[in-house]
Amino acid sequence: MSEMQYNNLGKSGLQISRLSLGSWLTFGKQIGDDVAERLMDIAYENGINFFDNAEIYARGESERVMGRILKKKSWIRDSYIVSGKVFFGTGGQMPTQKGLSRKHIFEGCHQALERFQLDYLDLFLCHRPDKKTPIEETVWAMHQLFMQGKILYWGTSEWSAQEIMEAHMFAKQNHLIGPIVEQPEYNMFCRHKVEVEFSQVYKTVGLGTTIWSPLASGLLSGKYNEQFPTDTRLGIEGLEWLKDKNITAEKIESTKKLTELANEIGLSLPVMSIAWCLKNPNVSTVILGASKEAQLTENLKALAAQDKLTSDVLERIELILGNKPVHPAF
Ligand code: NDP
Numbered sequence: 001m002s003e004m005q006y007n008n009l010g011k012s013g014l015q016i017s018r019l020s021l022g023s024w025l026t027f028g029k030q031i032g033d034d035v036a037e038r039l040m041d042i043a044y045e046n047g048i049n050f051f052d053n054a055e056i057y058a059r060g061e062s063e064r065v066m067g068r069i070l071k072k073k074s075w076i077r078d079s080y081i082v083s084g085k086v087f088f089g090t091g092g093q094m095p096t097q098k099g100l101s102r103k104h105i106f107e108g109c110h111q112a113l114e115r116f117q118l119d120y121l122d123l124f125l126c127h128r129p130d131k132k133t134p135i136e137e138t139v140w141a142m143h144q145l146f147m148q149g150k151i152l153y154w155g156t157s158e159w160s161a162q163e164i165m166e167a168h169m170f171a172k173q174n175h176l177i178g179p180i181v182e183q184p185e186y187n188m189f190c191r192h193k194v195e196v197e198f199s200q201v202y203k204t205v206g207l208g209t210t211i212w213s214p215l216a217s218g219l220l221s222g223k224y225n226e227q228f229p230t231d232t233r234l235g236i237e238g239l240e241w242l243k244d245k246n247i248t249a250e251k252i253e254s255t256k257k258l259t260e261l262a263n264e265i266g267l268s269l270p271v272m273s274i275a276w277c278l279k280n281p282n283v284s285t286v287i288l289g290a291s292k293e294a295q296l297t298e299n300l301k302a303l304a305a306q307d308k309l310t311s312d313v314l315e316r317i318e319l320i321l322g323n324k325p326v327h328p329a330f
Pocket of ligand 1: 158215270288289291296298
């Protein structure tokens with residue numbers, strides 16, 4: 001296994017590992033706590049220093065599980081980065097229990113800290129834009145949490161470039177701490193935001209990215225190529241929307257061709273797909289998801305695999321995908 005690589009998260013001083021581990025649909029839900037613990041062990045032992053989470057994951061349970069594991073491990077607090085995300089709440093139906101108002105940001109942060117059993121979060125992200133709350137209120141609320149020592153950095157997830165810039169401009173004008181990072185979906189089938197929409201924002205404000213679903217929820221492992229396997233995320237009851245989003249005849253066709261190419265260059269498809277994300281210099285970290293130890297061990301090989309993605313291979317991938325996003329012509 002090759003050495004973990006670290007880089008600055010955007011233009012902040014925070015050193016983040018290029019691969020990280022997330023807990024969506026797995027911790028507190030699809031997998032037992034023993035598997036979650038092994039995944040965190042494998043990640044940490046291999047130099048992963050960032051663990052991603054959110055209040056909505058398993059309605060708070062994912063943060064509880066991760067918090068208990070962190071407590072049990074007693075890893076020194078300054079050796080890892082933990083994120084929380086605020087917006088969706090934990091399932092409460094009252095209007096104050098979600099969104100990006102000062103009230104929910106303040107309460108959501110305190111509740112997350114309680115579930116994690118931590119004194120502060122390294123990263124706190126606005127999980128979606130809130131059309132009902134002025135961005136100014138959100139920026140102020142994040143700044144205040146920072147001043148109180150409850151969070152160290154903050155950012156956004158699935159915000160538009162315009163919304164991110166609005167937050168930045170307001171923060172700058174008022175000498176407040178602005179967002180440093182965006183968490184968008186990025187994989188071979190979902191490219192526009194990372195490759196086109198944010199291209200100016202990387203330059204102007206030094207935006208970092210913690211990208212999610214590098215395998216399109218497992219589709220890019222190739223295991224859906226022939227027949228539908230059992231015991232996988234896209235077969236879980238209630239997640240039909242995720243299956244419909246990711247599994248289409250067109251994508252399966254591409255995935256089959258990508259599998260052949262990966263094998264030809266001596267890689268597995270998941271490793272080639274994750275390495276492909278890593279090749280983008282605007283990707284600060286690729287958040288891995290895994291329901292089994294063997295998946296994580298396999299996916300960690302992506303670091304070393306980057307060398308095999310030569311310009312010739314990247315071109316062949318483009319030809320298979322045929323979906324390179326286009327930059328505006330001016
Ligand atoms: P992926 O697209 O990589 O999907 C991970 C899933 O794919 C695994 O749980 C497993 O599911 C399957 N898989 C992974 N590796 C392999 C392998 N080698 N062989 C076969 N199957 C494999 O990432 P996620 O969608 O999990 O996203 C990663 C993280 O990003 C999340 O945990 C979360 O922290 C974050 N995220 C953030 C979002 C946001 O809105 N900000 C939204 C979504 C995720 P299975 O075994 O069940 O098939």
